[in-house]
Amino acid sequence: EVQLVESGGGLVQPGRSLKLSCVASGFTFSNYGMNWIRQAPGKGLEWVAYISSGSSYIYYAETVKGRFTISRDNAKNTLYLQMTSLRSEDTALYYCARQRYNTLWGQGVMVTVSS
Amino acid sequence: IQLTQSPSLLSASVGDRVTLSCKGSQNINNYLAWYQQKLGEAPKLLIYNTNSLQTGIPSRFSGSGSGTDYTLTISSLQPEDVATYFCYQYNNGWTFGGGTKLELK
Numbered sequence: 001e002v003q004l005v006e007s008g009g010g011l012v013q014p015g016r017s018l019k020l021s022c023v024a025s026g027f028t029f030s031n032y033g034m035n036w037i038r039q040a041p042g043k044g045l046e047w048v049a050y051i052s053s054g055s056s057y058i059y060y061a062e063t064v065k066g067r068f069t070i071s072r073d074n075a076k077n078t079l080y081l082q083m084t085s086l087r088s089e090d091t092a093l094y095y096c097a098r099q100r101y102n103t104l105w106g107q108g109v110m111v112t113v114s115s
Numbered sequence: 116i117q118l119t120q121s122p123s124l125l126s127a128s129v130g131d132r133v134t135l136s137c138k139g140s141q142n143i144n145n146y147l148a149w150y151q152q153k154l155g156e157a158p159k160l161l162i163y164n165t166n167s168l169q170t171g172i173p174s175r176f177s178g179s180g181s182g183t184d185y186t187l188t189i190s191s192l193q194p195e196d197v198a199t200y201f202c203y204q205y206n207n208g209w210t211f212g213g214g215t216k217l218e219l220k
Binding site for chain 2 (some may be wrong): 035038044045046047050059096100101102103104105106107108
């Protein structure tokens with residue numbers, strides 16, 4: 001089955017770190033660029049970061065630049081998002097998505113930043 | 116690039132032709148996609164590159180536009196189309212519009 005499955009979310013205190021994972025299956029992961037996209041509770045969608053298929057090109061939203069790091073391991077079919085210096089405004093459902101225009105989405109993983 | 120969707124809320128009846136608008140602050144060069152998000156679900160790609168229908172999406176959905184102005188049209192609204200719709204540009208960076216919530220009248 002073609003799918004993306006995120007994990008690694010949870011409740012974390014402000015200023016702490018968290019690392020999300022997204023495991024791909026059913027397609028050739030190494031052929032596709034990948035995005036992380038988030039959605040705060042009851043709000044719209046916000047693009048967070050993009051990584052090209054071979055990790056040569058990486059881009060971040062200004063709201064997370066310098067705090068978040070996107071990476072991937074094509075041998076493990078896995079996308080990552082390392083989040084540091086977390087803030088309350090980072091509380092959201094985090095989705096991974098395939099390709100520049102998000103042809104396939106995971107189910108999302110919840111990150112709650114609160115003391 | 117900022118994207119402005121209108122209206123933010125749209126009420127329509129089954130069978131209606133529905134038009135959703137997405138306007139960019141700069142030229143998007145047709146790198147515009149539309150997503151449907153139903154309550155409690157992940158978004159689903161409907162249209163990419165302005166007017167290309169994603170595989171498996173009903174033909175009542177169509178996209179059009181150019182430059183800064185883009186439109187998603189549902190030719191005959193069905194009950195299962197109740198959802199929030201987001202536009203998204205990937206021409207210069209990546210940006211989502213604020214969404215249009217579509218409900219049945």
